[in-house]
Structure formats: structure tokens, C-alpha cells
Amino acid sequence: MVKEIERAGIPVVHMCNLIPVSTTVGANKIVPTISIPYPLGDPATPKEVQWKLRHHRVGVALDALTQDVEEQTVFKVKI
């Protein structure tokens, strides 16, 4: 699915936890998430912590859309 979007010329960032799956599938821009059931917010942490993490990683993904990359790239996140 991510490939179909990119094939149409629309830049796309794949946010997922299983990076090897994403690279095998052929995503070119990848931003890691923290888990499968809750990619962007661990329910064991307070709401503010979840929000900070989510907002940070979505921000990294947005910035990744503007990046010119030559090959499959996994973008680094800080939190």
C-alpha cells in the first residue's frame, strides 16, 4: 500500500514498529513507532508523556516528507 502511494509520486512516510517488515515491503522513508498495539503512545505512561512522544514522532515524519533521500532511510527519533 505504501508503495502504491509512492508509485503515484506522492511522498509517503511509513510509521511502524517493525522496521524490517517495512524495509522488506519497500517503504523508502520510515519513522519508528514504539509498539504494534500502541504505535504512538504507551498506555502505561501518563497522557502528557504519550502526547509528547506522539507529537514528536509525527513531527519527525512530517519533516521526513521534505527530505531528499537516495535510499531507504529510517529517521531517528529523540523520544
Add this chain to the structure above:
Amino acid sequence: MKKAIHYINQFFAGIGGEDTADYEPEIREGLIGPALALNSMLDAEVTHTIICGDNFMGSNKDEAVKRILGFLEDKEFDIFVAGPAFQAGRYGVACGTICKAVKEKFNVPVITSMNEENPGVEMFKKDIYIFEGGKSAAKLREDVKVMSNFGNKILKGEKLGSADEEGYFPRGIRHQVWLDTEKTAAERGVEMLVKKLNNESFKTELPIPKLDRVPIAAPIKDLSKANIALVTTGGIVPIDNPDRIQSASATRWGKYDISNIERLEGGVYKTIHAGFDPAAADADPNVIVPVDSMKEYLKEGKIGKFHKYFYSTVGTGTTQAEAARMGKEIVEELLKDKVDGVIMTST
């Protein structure tokens, strides 16, 4: 008796070589060139031979295909055979092109044959049965024989073997089969390991396929003017799942209007994905589709526009063909709505 139609090029029809390669498509009743051999080996009557110049097919592909499909419209046939094309590149591509078109239009079995060096193999092996043929016309009878044998199996409704067993190029389709040897996976595994340890040759049962890559799309130049959409395979849907998206092996997707909400509320949205514990996402669906965060970036002006719909389906167990189809359908929407970039979240 079953009926067959055979496609050949101008050279094998005896019309001429390179100088007549622009020969326009025609259909003749009866047998010409290789069709004679085919007719003698196939348990079907070859009623017609179609002839087309390789260059005509190469440079007027749509026209050639249209005319040939037109010839076939009022004909009865149970099987369609093209070639063999050996190493002749244009002929091979022509055989592949016409076989694929005939299969799609008339849904009859189609068979052709080429040498592995023929570019037609790579182009069409996923679409049709292409048998591995000789390098030159010296192998004509043998190649026709192989095609006929397989054609006869199809016509009789016999069980068809794997690519290896039958001799056609693998079509990228893998199915389970029971081994005649009844050798168990335990025996095969240990035997393979012992061979590998002793540096003897062994044969993996799952050759790692080459990965299909797409070119990296041009980046967004100015995010503050861009329209960004969210897409997910995490199965987030309105609580009543209006599009009845399946919780695994999905064939359906949905789009949901988020223009008037600030975040996805639990109890209003949920996940229907069967592959993980849904508790966290049901309580706060933004952990899979981060609408709240995107709305904030919209307010901040980091992005110009947040697309009014998010798109959702379920990734688990979904075939690549279905995923690609759904992807294409979603892409159509994205293009229509002038979406500049996508964040796709997966679970």
C-alpha cells in the same frame, strides 16, 4: 473435438524476414507453419492461424491487439497458443503481449514458449505460461511438443504440476503441495542442515525473491503550504464499522471525515484489527491515527492543510494483490483531492 488457435509471426508464416516485419495482422483458416506441428500433437483441432509482423506488433501494439482480439470475437476456441519464439526478442514480446490480452479478454488458457534469454520471459512470465524453449528454430518440434503436452493436460482437466515439473517459467505464485516422497519437514530440515554443514549443495524450498522497489517520490518543498493525509493499516474505524472492513484478510477500506473534530475519541472510534490487543487503541485511537497531533501542527502552521479524511484498512493477512488494489483506489482519491504527502501508520 476441442479447438485451438495459433499465433505466429511473418517469418514462421513463410511471408518473409526482416523486410516484411511490418506485415499487418491477419487470420487464416487452417494451418500455417508451426501450426501444422501443433495440430498434430495437440488433442484439439487448430482451426485458425493468426499471423502478425513483429514490427507491426512492436510499433502499433494497441492497434495490433485490437485487430487480433477482433478476429477472435466470433471464433470458438478452447486454448490459445503462440510461438515458440526461441531467442527472437520482438517475437517473444509479441507472443507475450497477445497471450496476455487473449487471456484477459476471453479467459481461455494461453501458452507460449521462449528461450530464457528472450526479454519476453521477464516481461510476461507472471501473467502467462511461458515454457522454456530452445535458442533457435531447430528446436521447433520439441518446443511445440512441450506446449502441446501441457495444453493436453489443461484440455483434459488433469492436475497441473509445478513450474519445475512442467517446465514453464515460475509465475511468482507459490502454493502448497504434498510431496510424493512423503519426506517430512523434520527429515528435510536436518538433511539440508547436514549438507550445508558439509559444504555440499542443497536446495532451499523458499528462494528469497528479489524485492520490488519503487522510485522515491520527490520531497515536499514547502510543508507550510502542503496538504497532508493520514492513512492506516491499523483498522481504526467509527465504532459501528460502517464499511464492514474485515478484521483480517481485508478486502475493504474506508475513509472517514475528521474535518470537524480535534482528535479521535475512544468510544467513537475503535480498531477492528485482529492481530493485536486492541485495548490501548480502543481507549485512545490517536495512538494509531494521530489526528490530535496533526491538528496541532495545522494550528501551528507547520502544515498548510490537513486532509479532511483519513483512510483505513487492516493489514494482517491481506494479500499483496488486495493491498495493491486498495492502495490504488486510495491513491486515486488522494490525487483527486490534491494531497501532497502521506503519513501511513501500521501496527
Add this chain to the structure above:
Amino acid sequence: MKLEIGNFNVKDVIFGEKTMFSNGVLSINKEEALAFIKEDEHITELDIVIAKPGDSTRIVPVKEAVEPRIRPDGRPVFPGVTGDLESAGEGRIHALKGCSVLGVGMHYGSFGDGLIDMSGEGAKYTLFSELINVCIVADTDEEFERFEQQKKNKAIRWAAHRFAEYLGNTVKELEPEEIESYELEPITKRTEKENNLPSVVLVMQPQSQMEELGYNDLVYGWDMNKYIPTFMHPNEVFDGAIISGSFMPSSSKWSTYDFQNFPTIKELYKEHGKSINFLGIIMSNLNVSLEQKKRSSIFVAQMAKSLGADGAIVTEEGYGNPDADYIMCIAALEDVGVKTVGISNECTGRDGASQPLVTLDEKANALVSTGNVSEIIELPPMENVIGELEALARDGLSGGWAYDEILGSSVREDGSIIMENNAMFCGDRISGWSTKTMKEF
């Protein structure tokens, strides 16, 4: 460590006056047996039904299969599950061969449950069509999960383990017809001949992906989600140290019966001292997040290297997300110079055209394939159903569906069914029985 398995070949199972084993016939006093199982007050409705090879019988939803066994020395058959925690893998165990105890839902199924046909076309898919199955058909008071797709199925699964031990008790004092003996000397105490052969470990990845406890395989009663890889003796696996869970799509499952008889371990034992030096088992697990997967692969590779393994077989109880653990583990072993073979099934989709594993790596160059989870299977009606046929369509079994535009429901009015291989009980026989492979078409 030496384990002797004393075998009693069961030729028939009948209901009778007394629960006993004699001349190849296992006789069960049904009233007493029902009373025993009902000692667990969570079992609210109960029947015991015997299904034999060749019967026109369909069994669904099957949750677990266990080989009836007993320990003559009084230790529990499943330590930490049917009794106190004791070490397993040494001494004598008695086994009733050719039969199994099945835990079957009287009404409700769940994601990981499967189907068994005792005859006809469907019988070829699962080993359990070849066994005499003593089916515990039960309903429970586990209301919290009655309509959940994921169920722990604890009461029914525990009933199967307890009842297998109960039936095994019939041969506690008897002399077995034959004795299988499994013995490996400690790694540093092996003969020169053994030491000169290439050393091999088996890496097992039992299902443990559910973060909530209660769904996963247990090792000595311990949930394998909260676990890191460790070194185990193969005899512990044969001897009830591990029981199956309740999560993985059924065709990819290792039932407890699989663990008790694990064919890949038996094959490695067979080659031990001949073509290989079988070191033992690195018991890993399957995880959800990338970090957990990586951690397990680090442990496995380090242990294999430190043990001096030249080769390894990696095998996974699952497909889909677990493929990432499987391929990562194979690659990690190859990276430290351990020549590795993998045994698993594939998911190429109903059309056979999808990517076979969710992750791929060229280092995984020696793989055995045992089937395609999403192959469509269509089967005619059977005269008898044990359990409830509608469960296949209604309850979210991984290979069944209630509604499909083209295929309709998995269960048709005449009792015929259409399903994915996914729902065939242990249908891909990944533990090593599979005579299936995958071929290119």
C-alpha cells in the same frame, strides 16, 4: 540426562465399566471421567466424545491436543500446570500412543482454534485425523471472554492436560510394549567421536506474543512473553515442560501433543553421533515489538556461539509478525558464523502471489516450507459434528469468516465448509511432521 518413554499402543478407545487399559484397548468409565473433569468448577457443561480415524466426523472448535501420559514415579506430567513444579526430562514416562485428548468448545471458538476432519479430503491436512481422539466437549463460566475473538480458553485447555494425565494413569503400573530412550551426555562430557562431528543446536520459537498473560505457551508454568531465551535439554520438551497456548492461527500452532512428540527433535537425535553432535535446544520465544525481537536474537546468537554450535535449525510457531523474529534470528546466527536452516510455513495469500514471509533476508538461504496458511479449502458435509460447526464462521477463527461477498459464509446450510488452511488444526505440522512443501507455479 536420560528420558525413557514407555509406549502403549492404543488400538481402540471405548466407554466401559472401568477406566483401564488392556490388550490395546483403552476403556473409559464416562461418569467417573466427567466427574473428574468437572472438579474444575469453571466447566459448566461437559461431554466426552470419541472420534476415530475414518469416522464421518468434523471436530471444531479444537483448542488443544495432548497425548495421554503418566509418570510412574508420581511426578506431574506437566510440571507447574497439572501439579507442582518439578524438573522434567529425566526418568521414565508412560505414553498412550495413537490417541490424543482434544479440548473442544461445546459452542464457542476463538482466533487460534482449529478444525479436524476424521475422514475424506479434509483428513489429509492434520495429523489428528490419524489418531483416536478423546474429545472433551465443554462450555465454561469464563463470561469475560465468551464473545471475545481472543480467548485464553484456560478451563478447557487445563481440562485437556488434566484428563490426559488421568487417562495416562491407566498404564502407570503396566509394563510398556516398547521403550524409546533419549539420552545426551553433558556437552563437555561427550565422546571424541561426537565432538568431531559438526555441533548443532535447535532454536525453537514458541508462541508468546500476547502481552496480556494467559494466552501464551508456558514453560514450567511460566508465561513465555515474560521470558528471554535459555538453554534447554530436548528431553524437557518431550517431557511436558512446555504446554501450548491459545493465540496463534491454528495451522501454525504447536499443540502440546506436538511438543511431547516434536519430530524435528527426534530427527536430530537420530543423527546425533552419526552426522552431527546435537548440543541441545536454545528455547527462544516470539515477541511483538522490534526491540524484544532483537533482544531475543542477540541472546540466541550469543548462546549458539558460546556453545560452539556450527549449525542450527530455527523453527517458529507462527507466521506473519513472527516471521520477523524467525528471519532476524536466522540472520543473527549466520552473522556469527552458525550455518542455519529454517523450518516454517508461508503466507502467500489465497492467490499464492503474496510475499511468502513478512520479512526476507538473503542470509536465510536454507529454508524448509511446510504449507501456505491462506490456501482455500472447501470440504463437503460430515455426518457428525463434535463441538459447534457455526463457530468456524461466527467466532473469528483465523481461517473462517461470517461473510464474504464472493465466497459467502465459511459454513453453509448443508454443512459443507469453505475456509483458509489457517483454521486447520495444526495443519502445517511445523513441528516437523509436514509432508507438504511450497512450490512455484
